[in-house]
Amino acid sequence: MSAPHLATVAGGGGGFDDRLAVTLTLTIGGTAHAIPGGSVKELALDLQSYGFSGSLAFVVQDDQAHGGGFTDDLVTDFLKADLIEVAVQVAPVYAAAQDADDIESISLAGLVTDKAVSEVLFRDPTDASVLVRRYRIAFADPAAVLWTQHYPCQLYTSKSMVDVINDHLGDKITVTYDFSALTEAKGLVFLHLPRDLGASFYDFVCWYLGGLGGVFAYDYANAGYLVAAAKADGDTTVQLFGDDLGETELYVPEVPRHAPVVLNSYVAGTRTEAIAQAQAATGIRSDILLRTPIAQDVDTAVTLQTQLAVIPRYEAHVRFARLPAAALAPGTLVELAAANRWSSESALTGVTWRVRGLRLRATAPGLLVHDAQQADTRYQVELAAVLEQEAEPRIERPPFRAPVYPGYVEGKVVSEQGEDGQKTYQVYTDADTSLDEYQVKVPLWSDQIVTAPLEPIFGSGNIYLPSYRDERVLLALDVHAAKIARLLEWRTGAPLSMDVQGEHILFGKADDSQTSVNHVYDGDNPVLNVKRTNKSDTALIQLKEGTLVLQVKEEGGQ
Secondary structure, eight states, X not given: OOXXXXXXXXXXXXXXXXXXXXXXXXXXXXXXXXXXXXXXXXXXXXEXXXXXXXXXXXXXXXXXXGTOSOOOOSHHHHTSSSOEXXXXXXXXOOSSGGGGGGOOOEEEEEEEEEEEEEEEEEEOSSOEEEEEEEEEEEXXXXXXXXXGGOOOXXXXXXXXXXXXXXXXXXXXXXXXXXXXXXXXXXXXXXXXOOGGGOOOHHHHHHHHHHHHTOEEEEETTTTEEXXXXXXXXXXXXXXXXXXXXXXXEEEOOOOOOOEEEEEEOOTTSOEEEEOOOTTOOTTOEEEEEEOOSOHHHHHHHHHHHHHHOOOOOOEEEEEESSXXXXXXXXXXXXXXXXXXXXXXXXXXXXXXXXXXXXXXEEEOOSOTTTTTTSSEEEEEXXXXXXXXXXXXXXXXXXOOXXXXXXXXXXXXEOOOSSSTTOOOOOOEEOTTTOOEEEEEEEGGGTTEEEEEEOOOOSSOTTOOOOOOTTOEEEEEEOSSOEEEEEEOSOOXXXXXXXXXXXXXXXXEEETTEEEEEEEEEETTEEEEEEEEEETTEEEEEEEETTEEEEEEEETTOO
């Protein structure tokens, strides 16, 4: 769920003048560069519940070589390819000193995505001096920067989703969890995120949580992320004043007019489960098609679709007339009481709102280096917010691309029957579902073992030819399941010479314990051979032109 009207609310004028204190620090290669707040000439921040993005422009004086007092220590590090960490705080400046303790700042810690620097030339009769540089950076929250460039293809077995996500945090991302479903160990978790298919690890996390109705939120207070089963409850509620607000609009999102229906095509347990949706139009549905022998999987899908079939509540789009004293980071609960210089007849009163999005634009007019060394300066400011009701059931998610499944990898079939090297097969039975399965090891990922349904792969169900120990197979891996898509090699001894134009079937578990059935050509004459081998004892049935051979003998004998 996005907020398409947020930009509209913030645009179109309606700004105000205010003095802002901006604290800016850039850390490059472990070296911190503090930039005075008055040097920041342009600032744009877009804050959402799941993260933030922003840009800013600032000036740095460099005139010491020309008799001035300032040196630009930033430019050398800035032009390197090193990752830049940015810490920025924005707070209003009040004239009354006693108000300072009540002021809260918007605080962000992110990573720079792109950057530029302009040299401002001051010409004199003999030279052109660079006395000021104007820097520009764009930045975002760490996961939006790093995970969107992260494309792993990786297999995990007997790991929980918490384990999987934690394995990809790196040193710039922190996540806390409040979602019991993610702590359960899975038989397998497969990340299929090749770059050419477009879905990154960031997309995967958002997609996966969306499929469970979970929340991926940025914790502005602790500069980290929260993965949870539901939206976090606010600790306190901020009171807004009527003087804080300029224009307001109550917006009613589009209401879904379809009803979900869960369908299971498994022939031994077909089910159709319609889910009630009060605002659905007659005959309009959204089907979820499954093929599973496990009844609990269908029940889980029904529960999830019931959870997702929600009706949105109206929200408030607000343009501010001044910066409020409280920092309105997404997730903050706010109220607007009639007693705080607002109309008692307004639909905004009597409701507890949650900040879902915040948009700030600030531009400092005047000379290039005006107030450059001061902690604050005056800006032309536009501030807008989207407020959702505290009880809003919908969950906001960033735009994401769904990953593509299955992914195909090679494996070798596992069997613990017989002796090493024998072509035995083994049927494993799942203790929870009582379903018969293969076990297949995947050499690419340290011979981890996954399970796959014991199903006919090709041909008729009348033919029972299980895959044998170490048979090379192509696995189709989904995020939590695997199946054998096809076989990848002929069994040793099965291929025949092209000269005989034959077909061949080998049964048995070893070269000295097997039965061979082949059909070949002797010239243009067809020959059928059935040969049974048990060590040195053999039995042969051969049908060829005008001849039937029945032969039993011991190889090596007469």
